[in-house]
Amino acid sequence: MLSKRLIKYFKSLQLKKYRHQERKFIVEGAKGVSEVLASDFMIDFLLTTKAYAELLPTDQLSKIKEIIEVTENELKTVGTFQSNSAALAIVSMKDDINLVFPENKLVLALDDVRDPGNLGTIIRIADWYGIETIICSLESADVYNPKVINSSMGSFARVNVHYKDLKEVFTSTELAIYGALLSGENIYNSKLTNNGILLMGNESQGINSDLEKYITHSLHIPRRGGAESLNVAIATAVILDNFFR
Structure with missing residues (x-):
């Protein structure tokens, strides 16, 4: 007892x-x-x-x-x-480790993803596509929140999640930075490479305007119906699937 x-x-x-x-x-x-x-x-x-x-x-x-x-x-x-x-x-918890970009592998960056369920689902999606590294902005949900752990369905054990100032990360790398923007290029017409960073934005506000200048390739999922927007976890899955086609 x-x-x-x-x-x-x-x-x-x-x-x-x-x-x-x-x-x-x-x-x-x-x-x-x-x-x-x-x-x-x-x-x-x-x-x-x-x-x-x-x-x-x-x-x-x-x-x-x-x-x-x-x-x-x-x-x-x-x-x-x-x-x-x-x-x-x-x-x-594991000791904090230095952020090292894996060679020739896509890295996922999350700008202010606040909902624990969304973060957990994104971790699970990343694990499905073999992504080992996620960089979260300092304002994002806590990876150790029980809702994040539960919704990741065990994938938290295989995906390394770092919390960093995204501006500092982007200014210190020469990797291509793909960003999900409404004004971006149709993803189905885009040339994609796995050697880069995919940036996804906040659930309601999208990517912070201060980070848009670091994006080297903007991407957009074309809308076919009447829905106003996609959930950030679903959008992440759609975009990642196109990277690995």
Whole structure:
């Protein structure tokens, strides 16, 4: 049974202030926990039901500092899921690493993407297309927000997310910078290369005007119907698909 002290500590990690103070974050559910177990993240606590504990791979147990058997109701109390019959992990954040642009691979840059669900979905999309590096503006949603982790469906374990001043990043690179703009060239007529940076903008405002001057290739998804706009995660998927055609 969980103590009140541990319950309070685990629940505090739902807030950004305490996540970054403690350098810990929450991963919930069978899918997310199995992904983090298979990664190089270290796990401080694993709260698990008896049924899920029996499925734990023995070769991955060494990375878990403490395993606590709990009930489904306790998992619900500590986490954000309405129901969780498997497990919840308290995971240590990795040390910050220097941003290194992978050779001949596309990098994704996000300007002020605020919605955690959008960020998590974009991470999942990036993982699908083999993109290993995402650069977020300093105002973007926190990658360790439980909603981001949950909506990434485990892809957070394979995609490196950096938080940088995008102006500084763009002024220090010679890579081509593709930007999604309403005034951009029809993406279906554009010549695209995987050796560059794709910049996507804020959900409602798009790309900040101060960053538009760094864009070397502007792209636009032509509209066929009456919708005013596309969700930023969907637009990211459409554009990335064209890069890899």
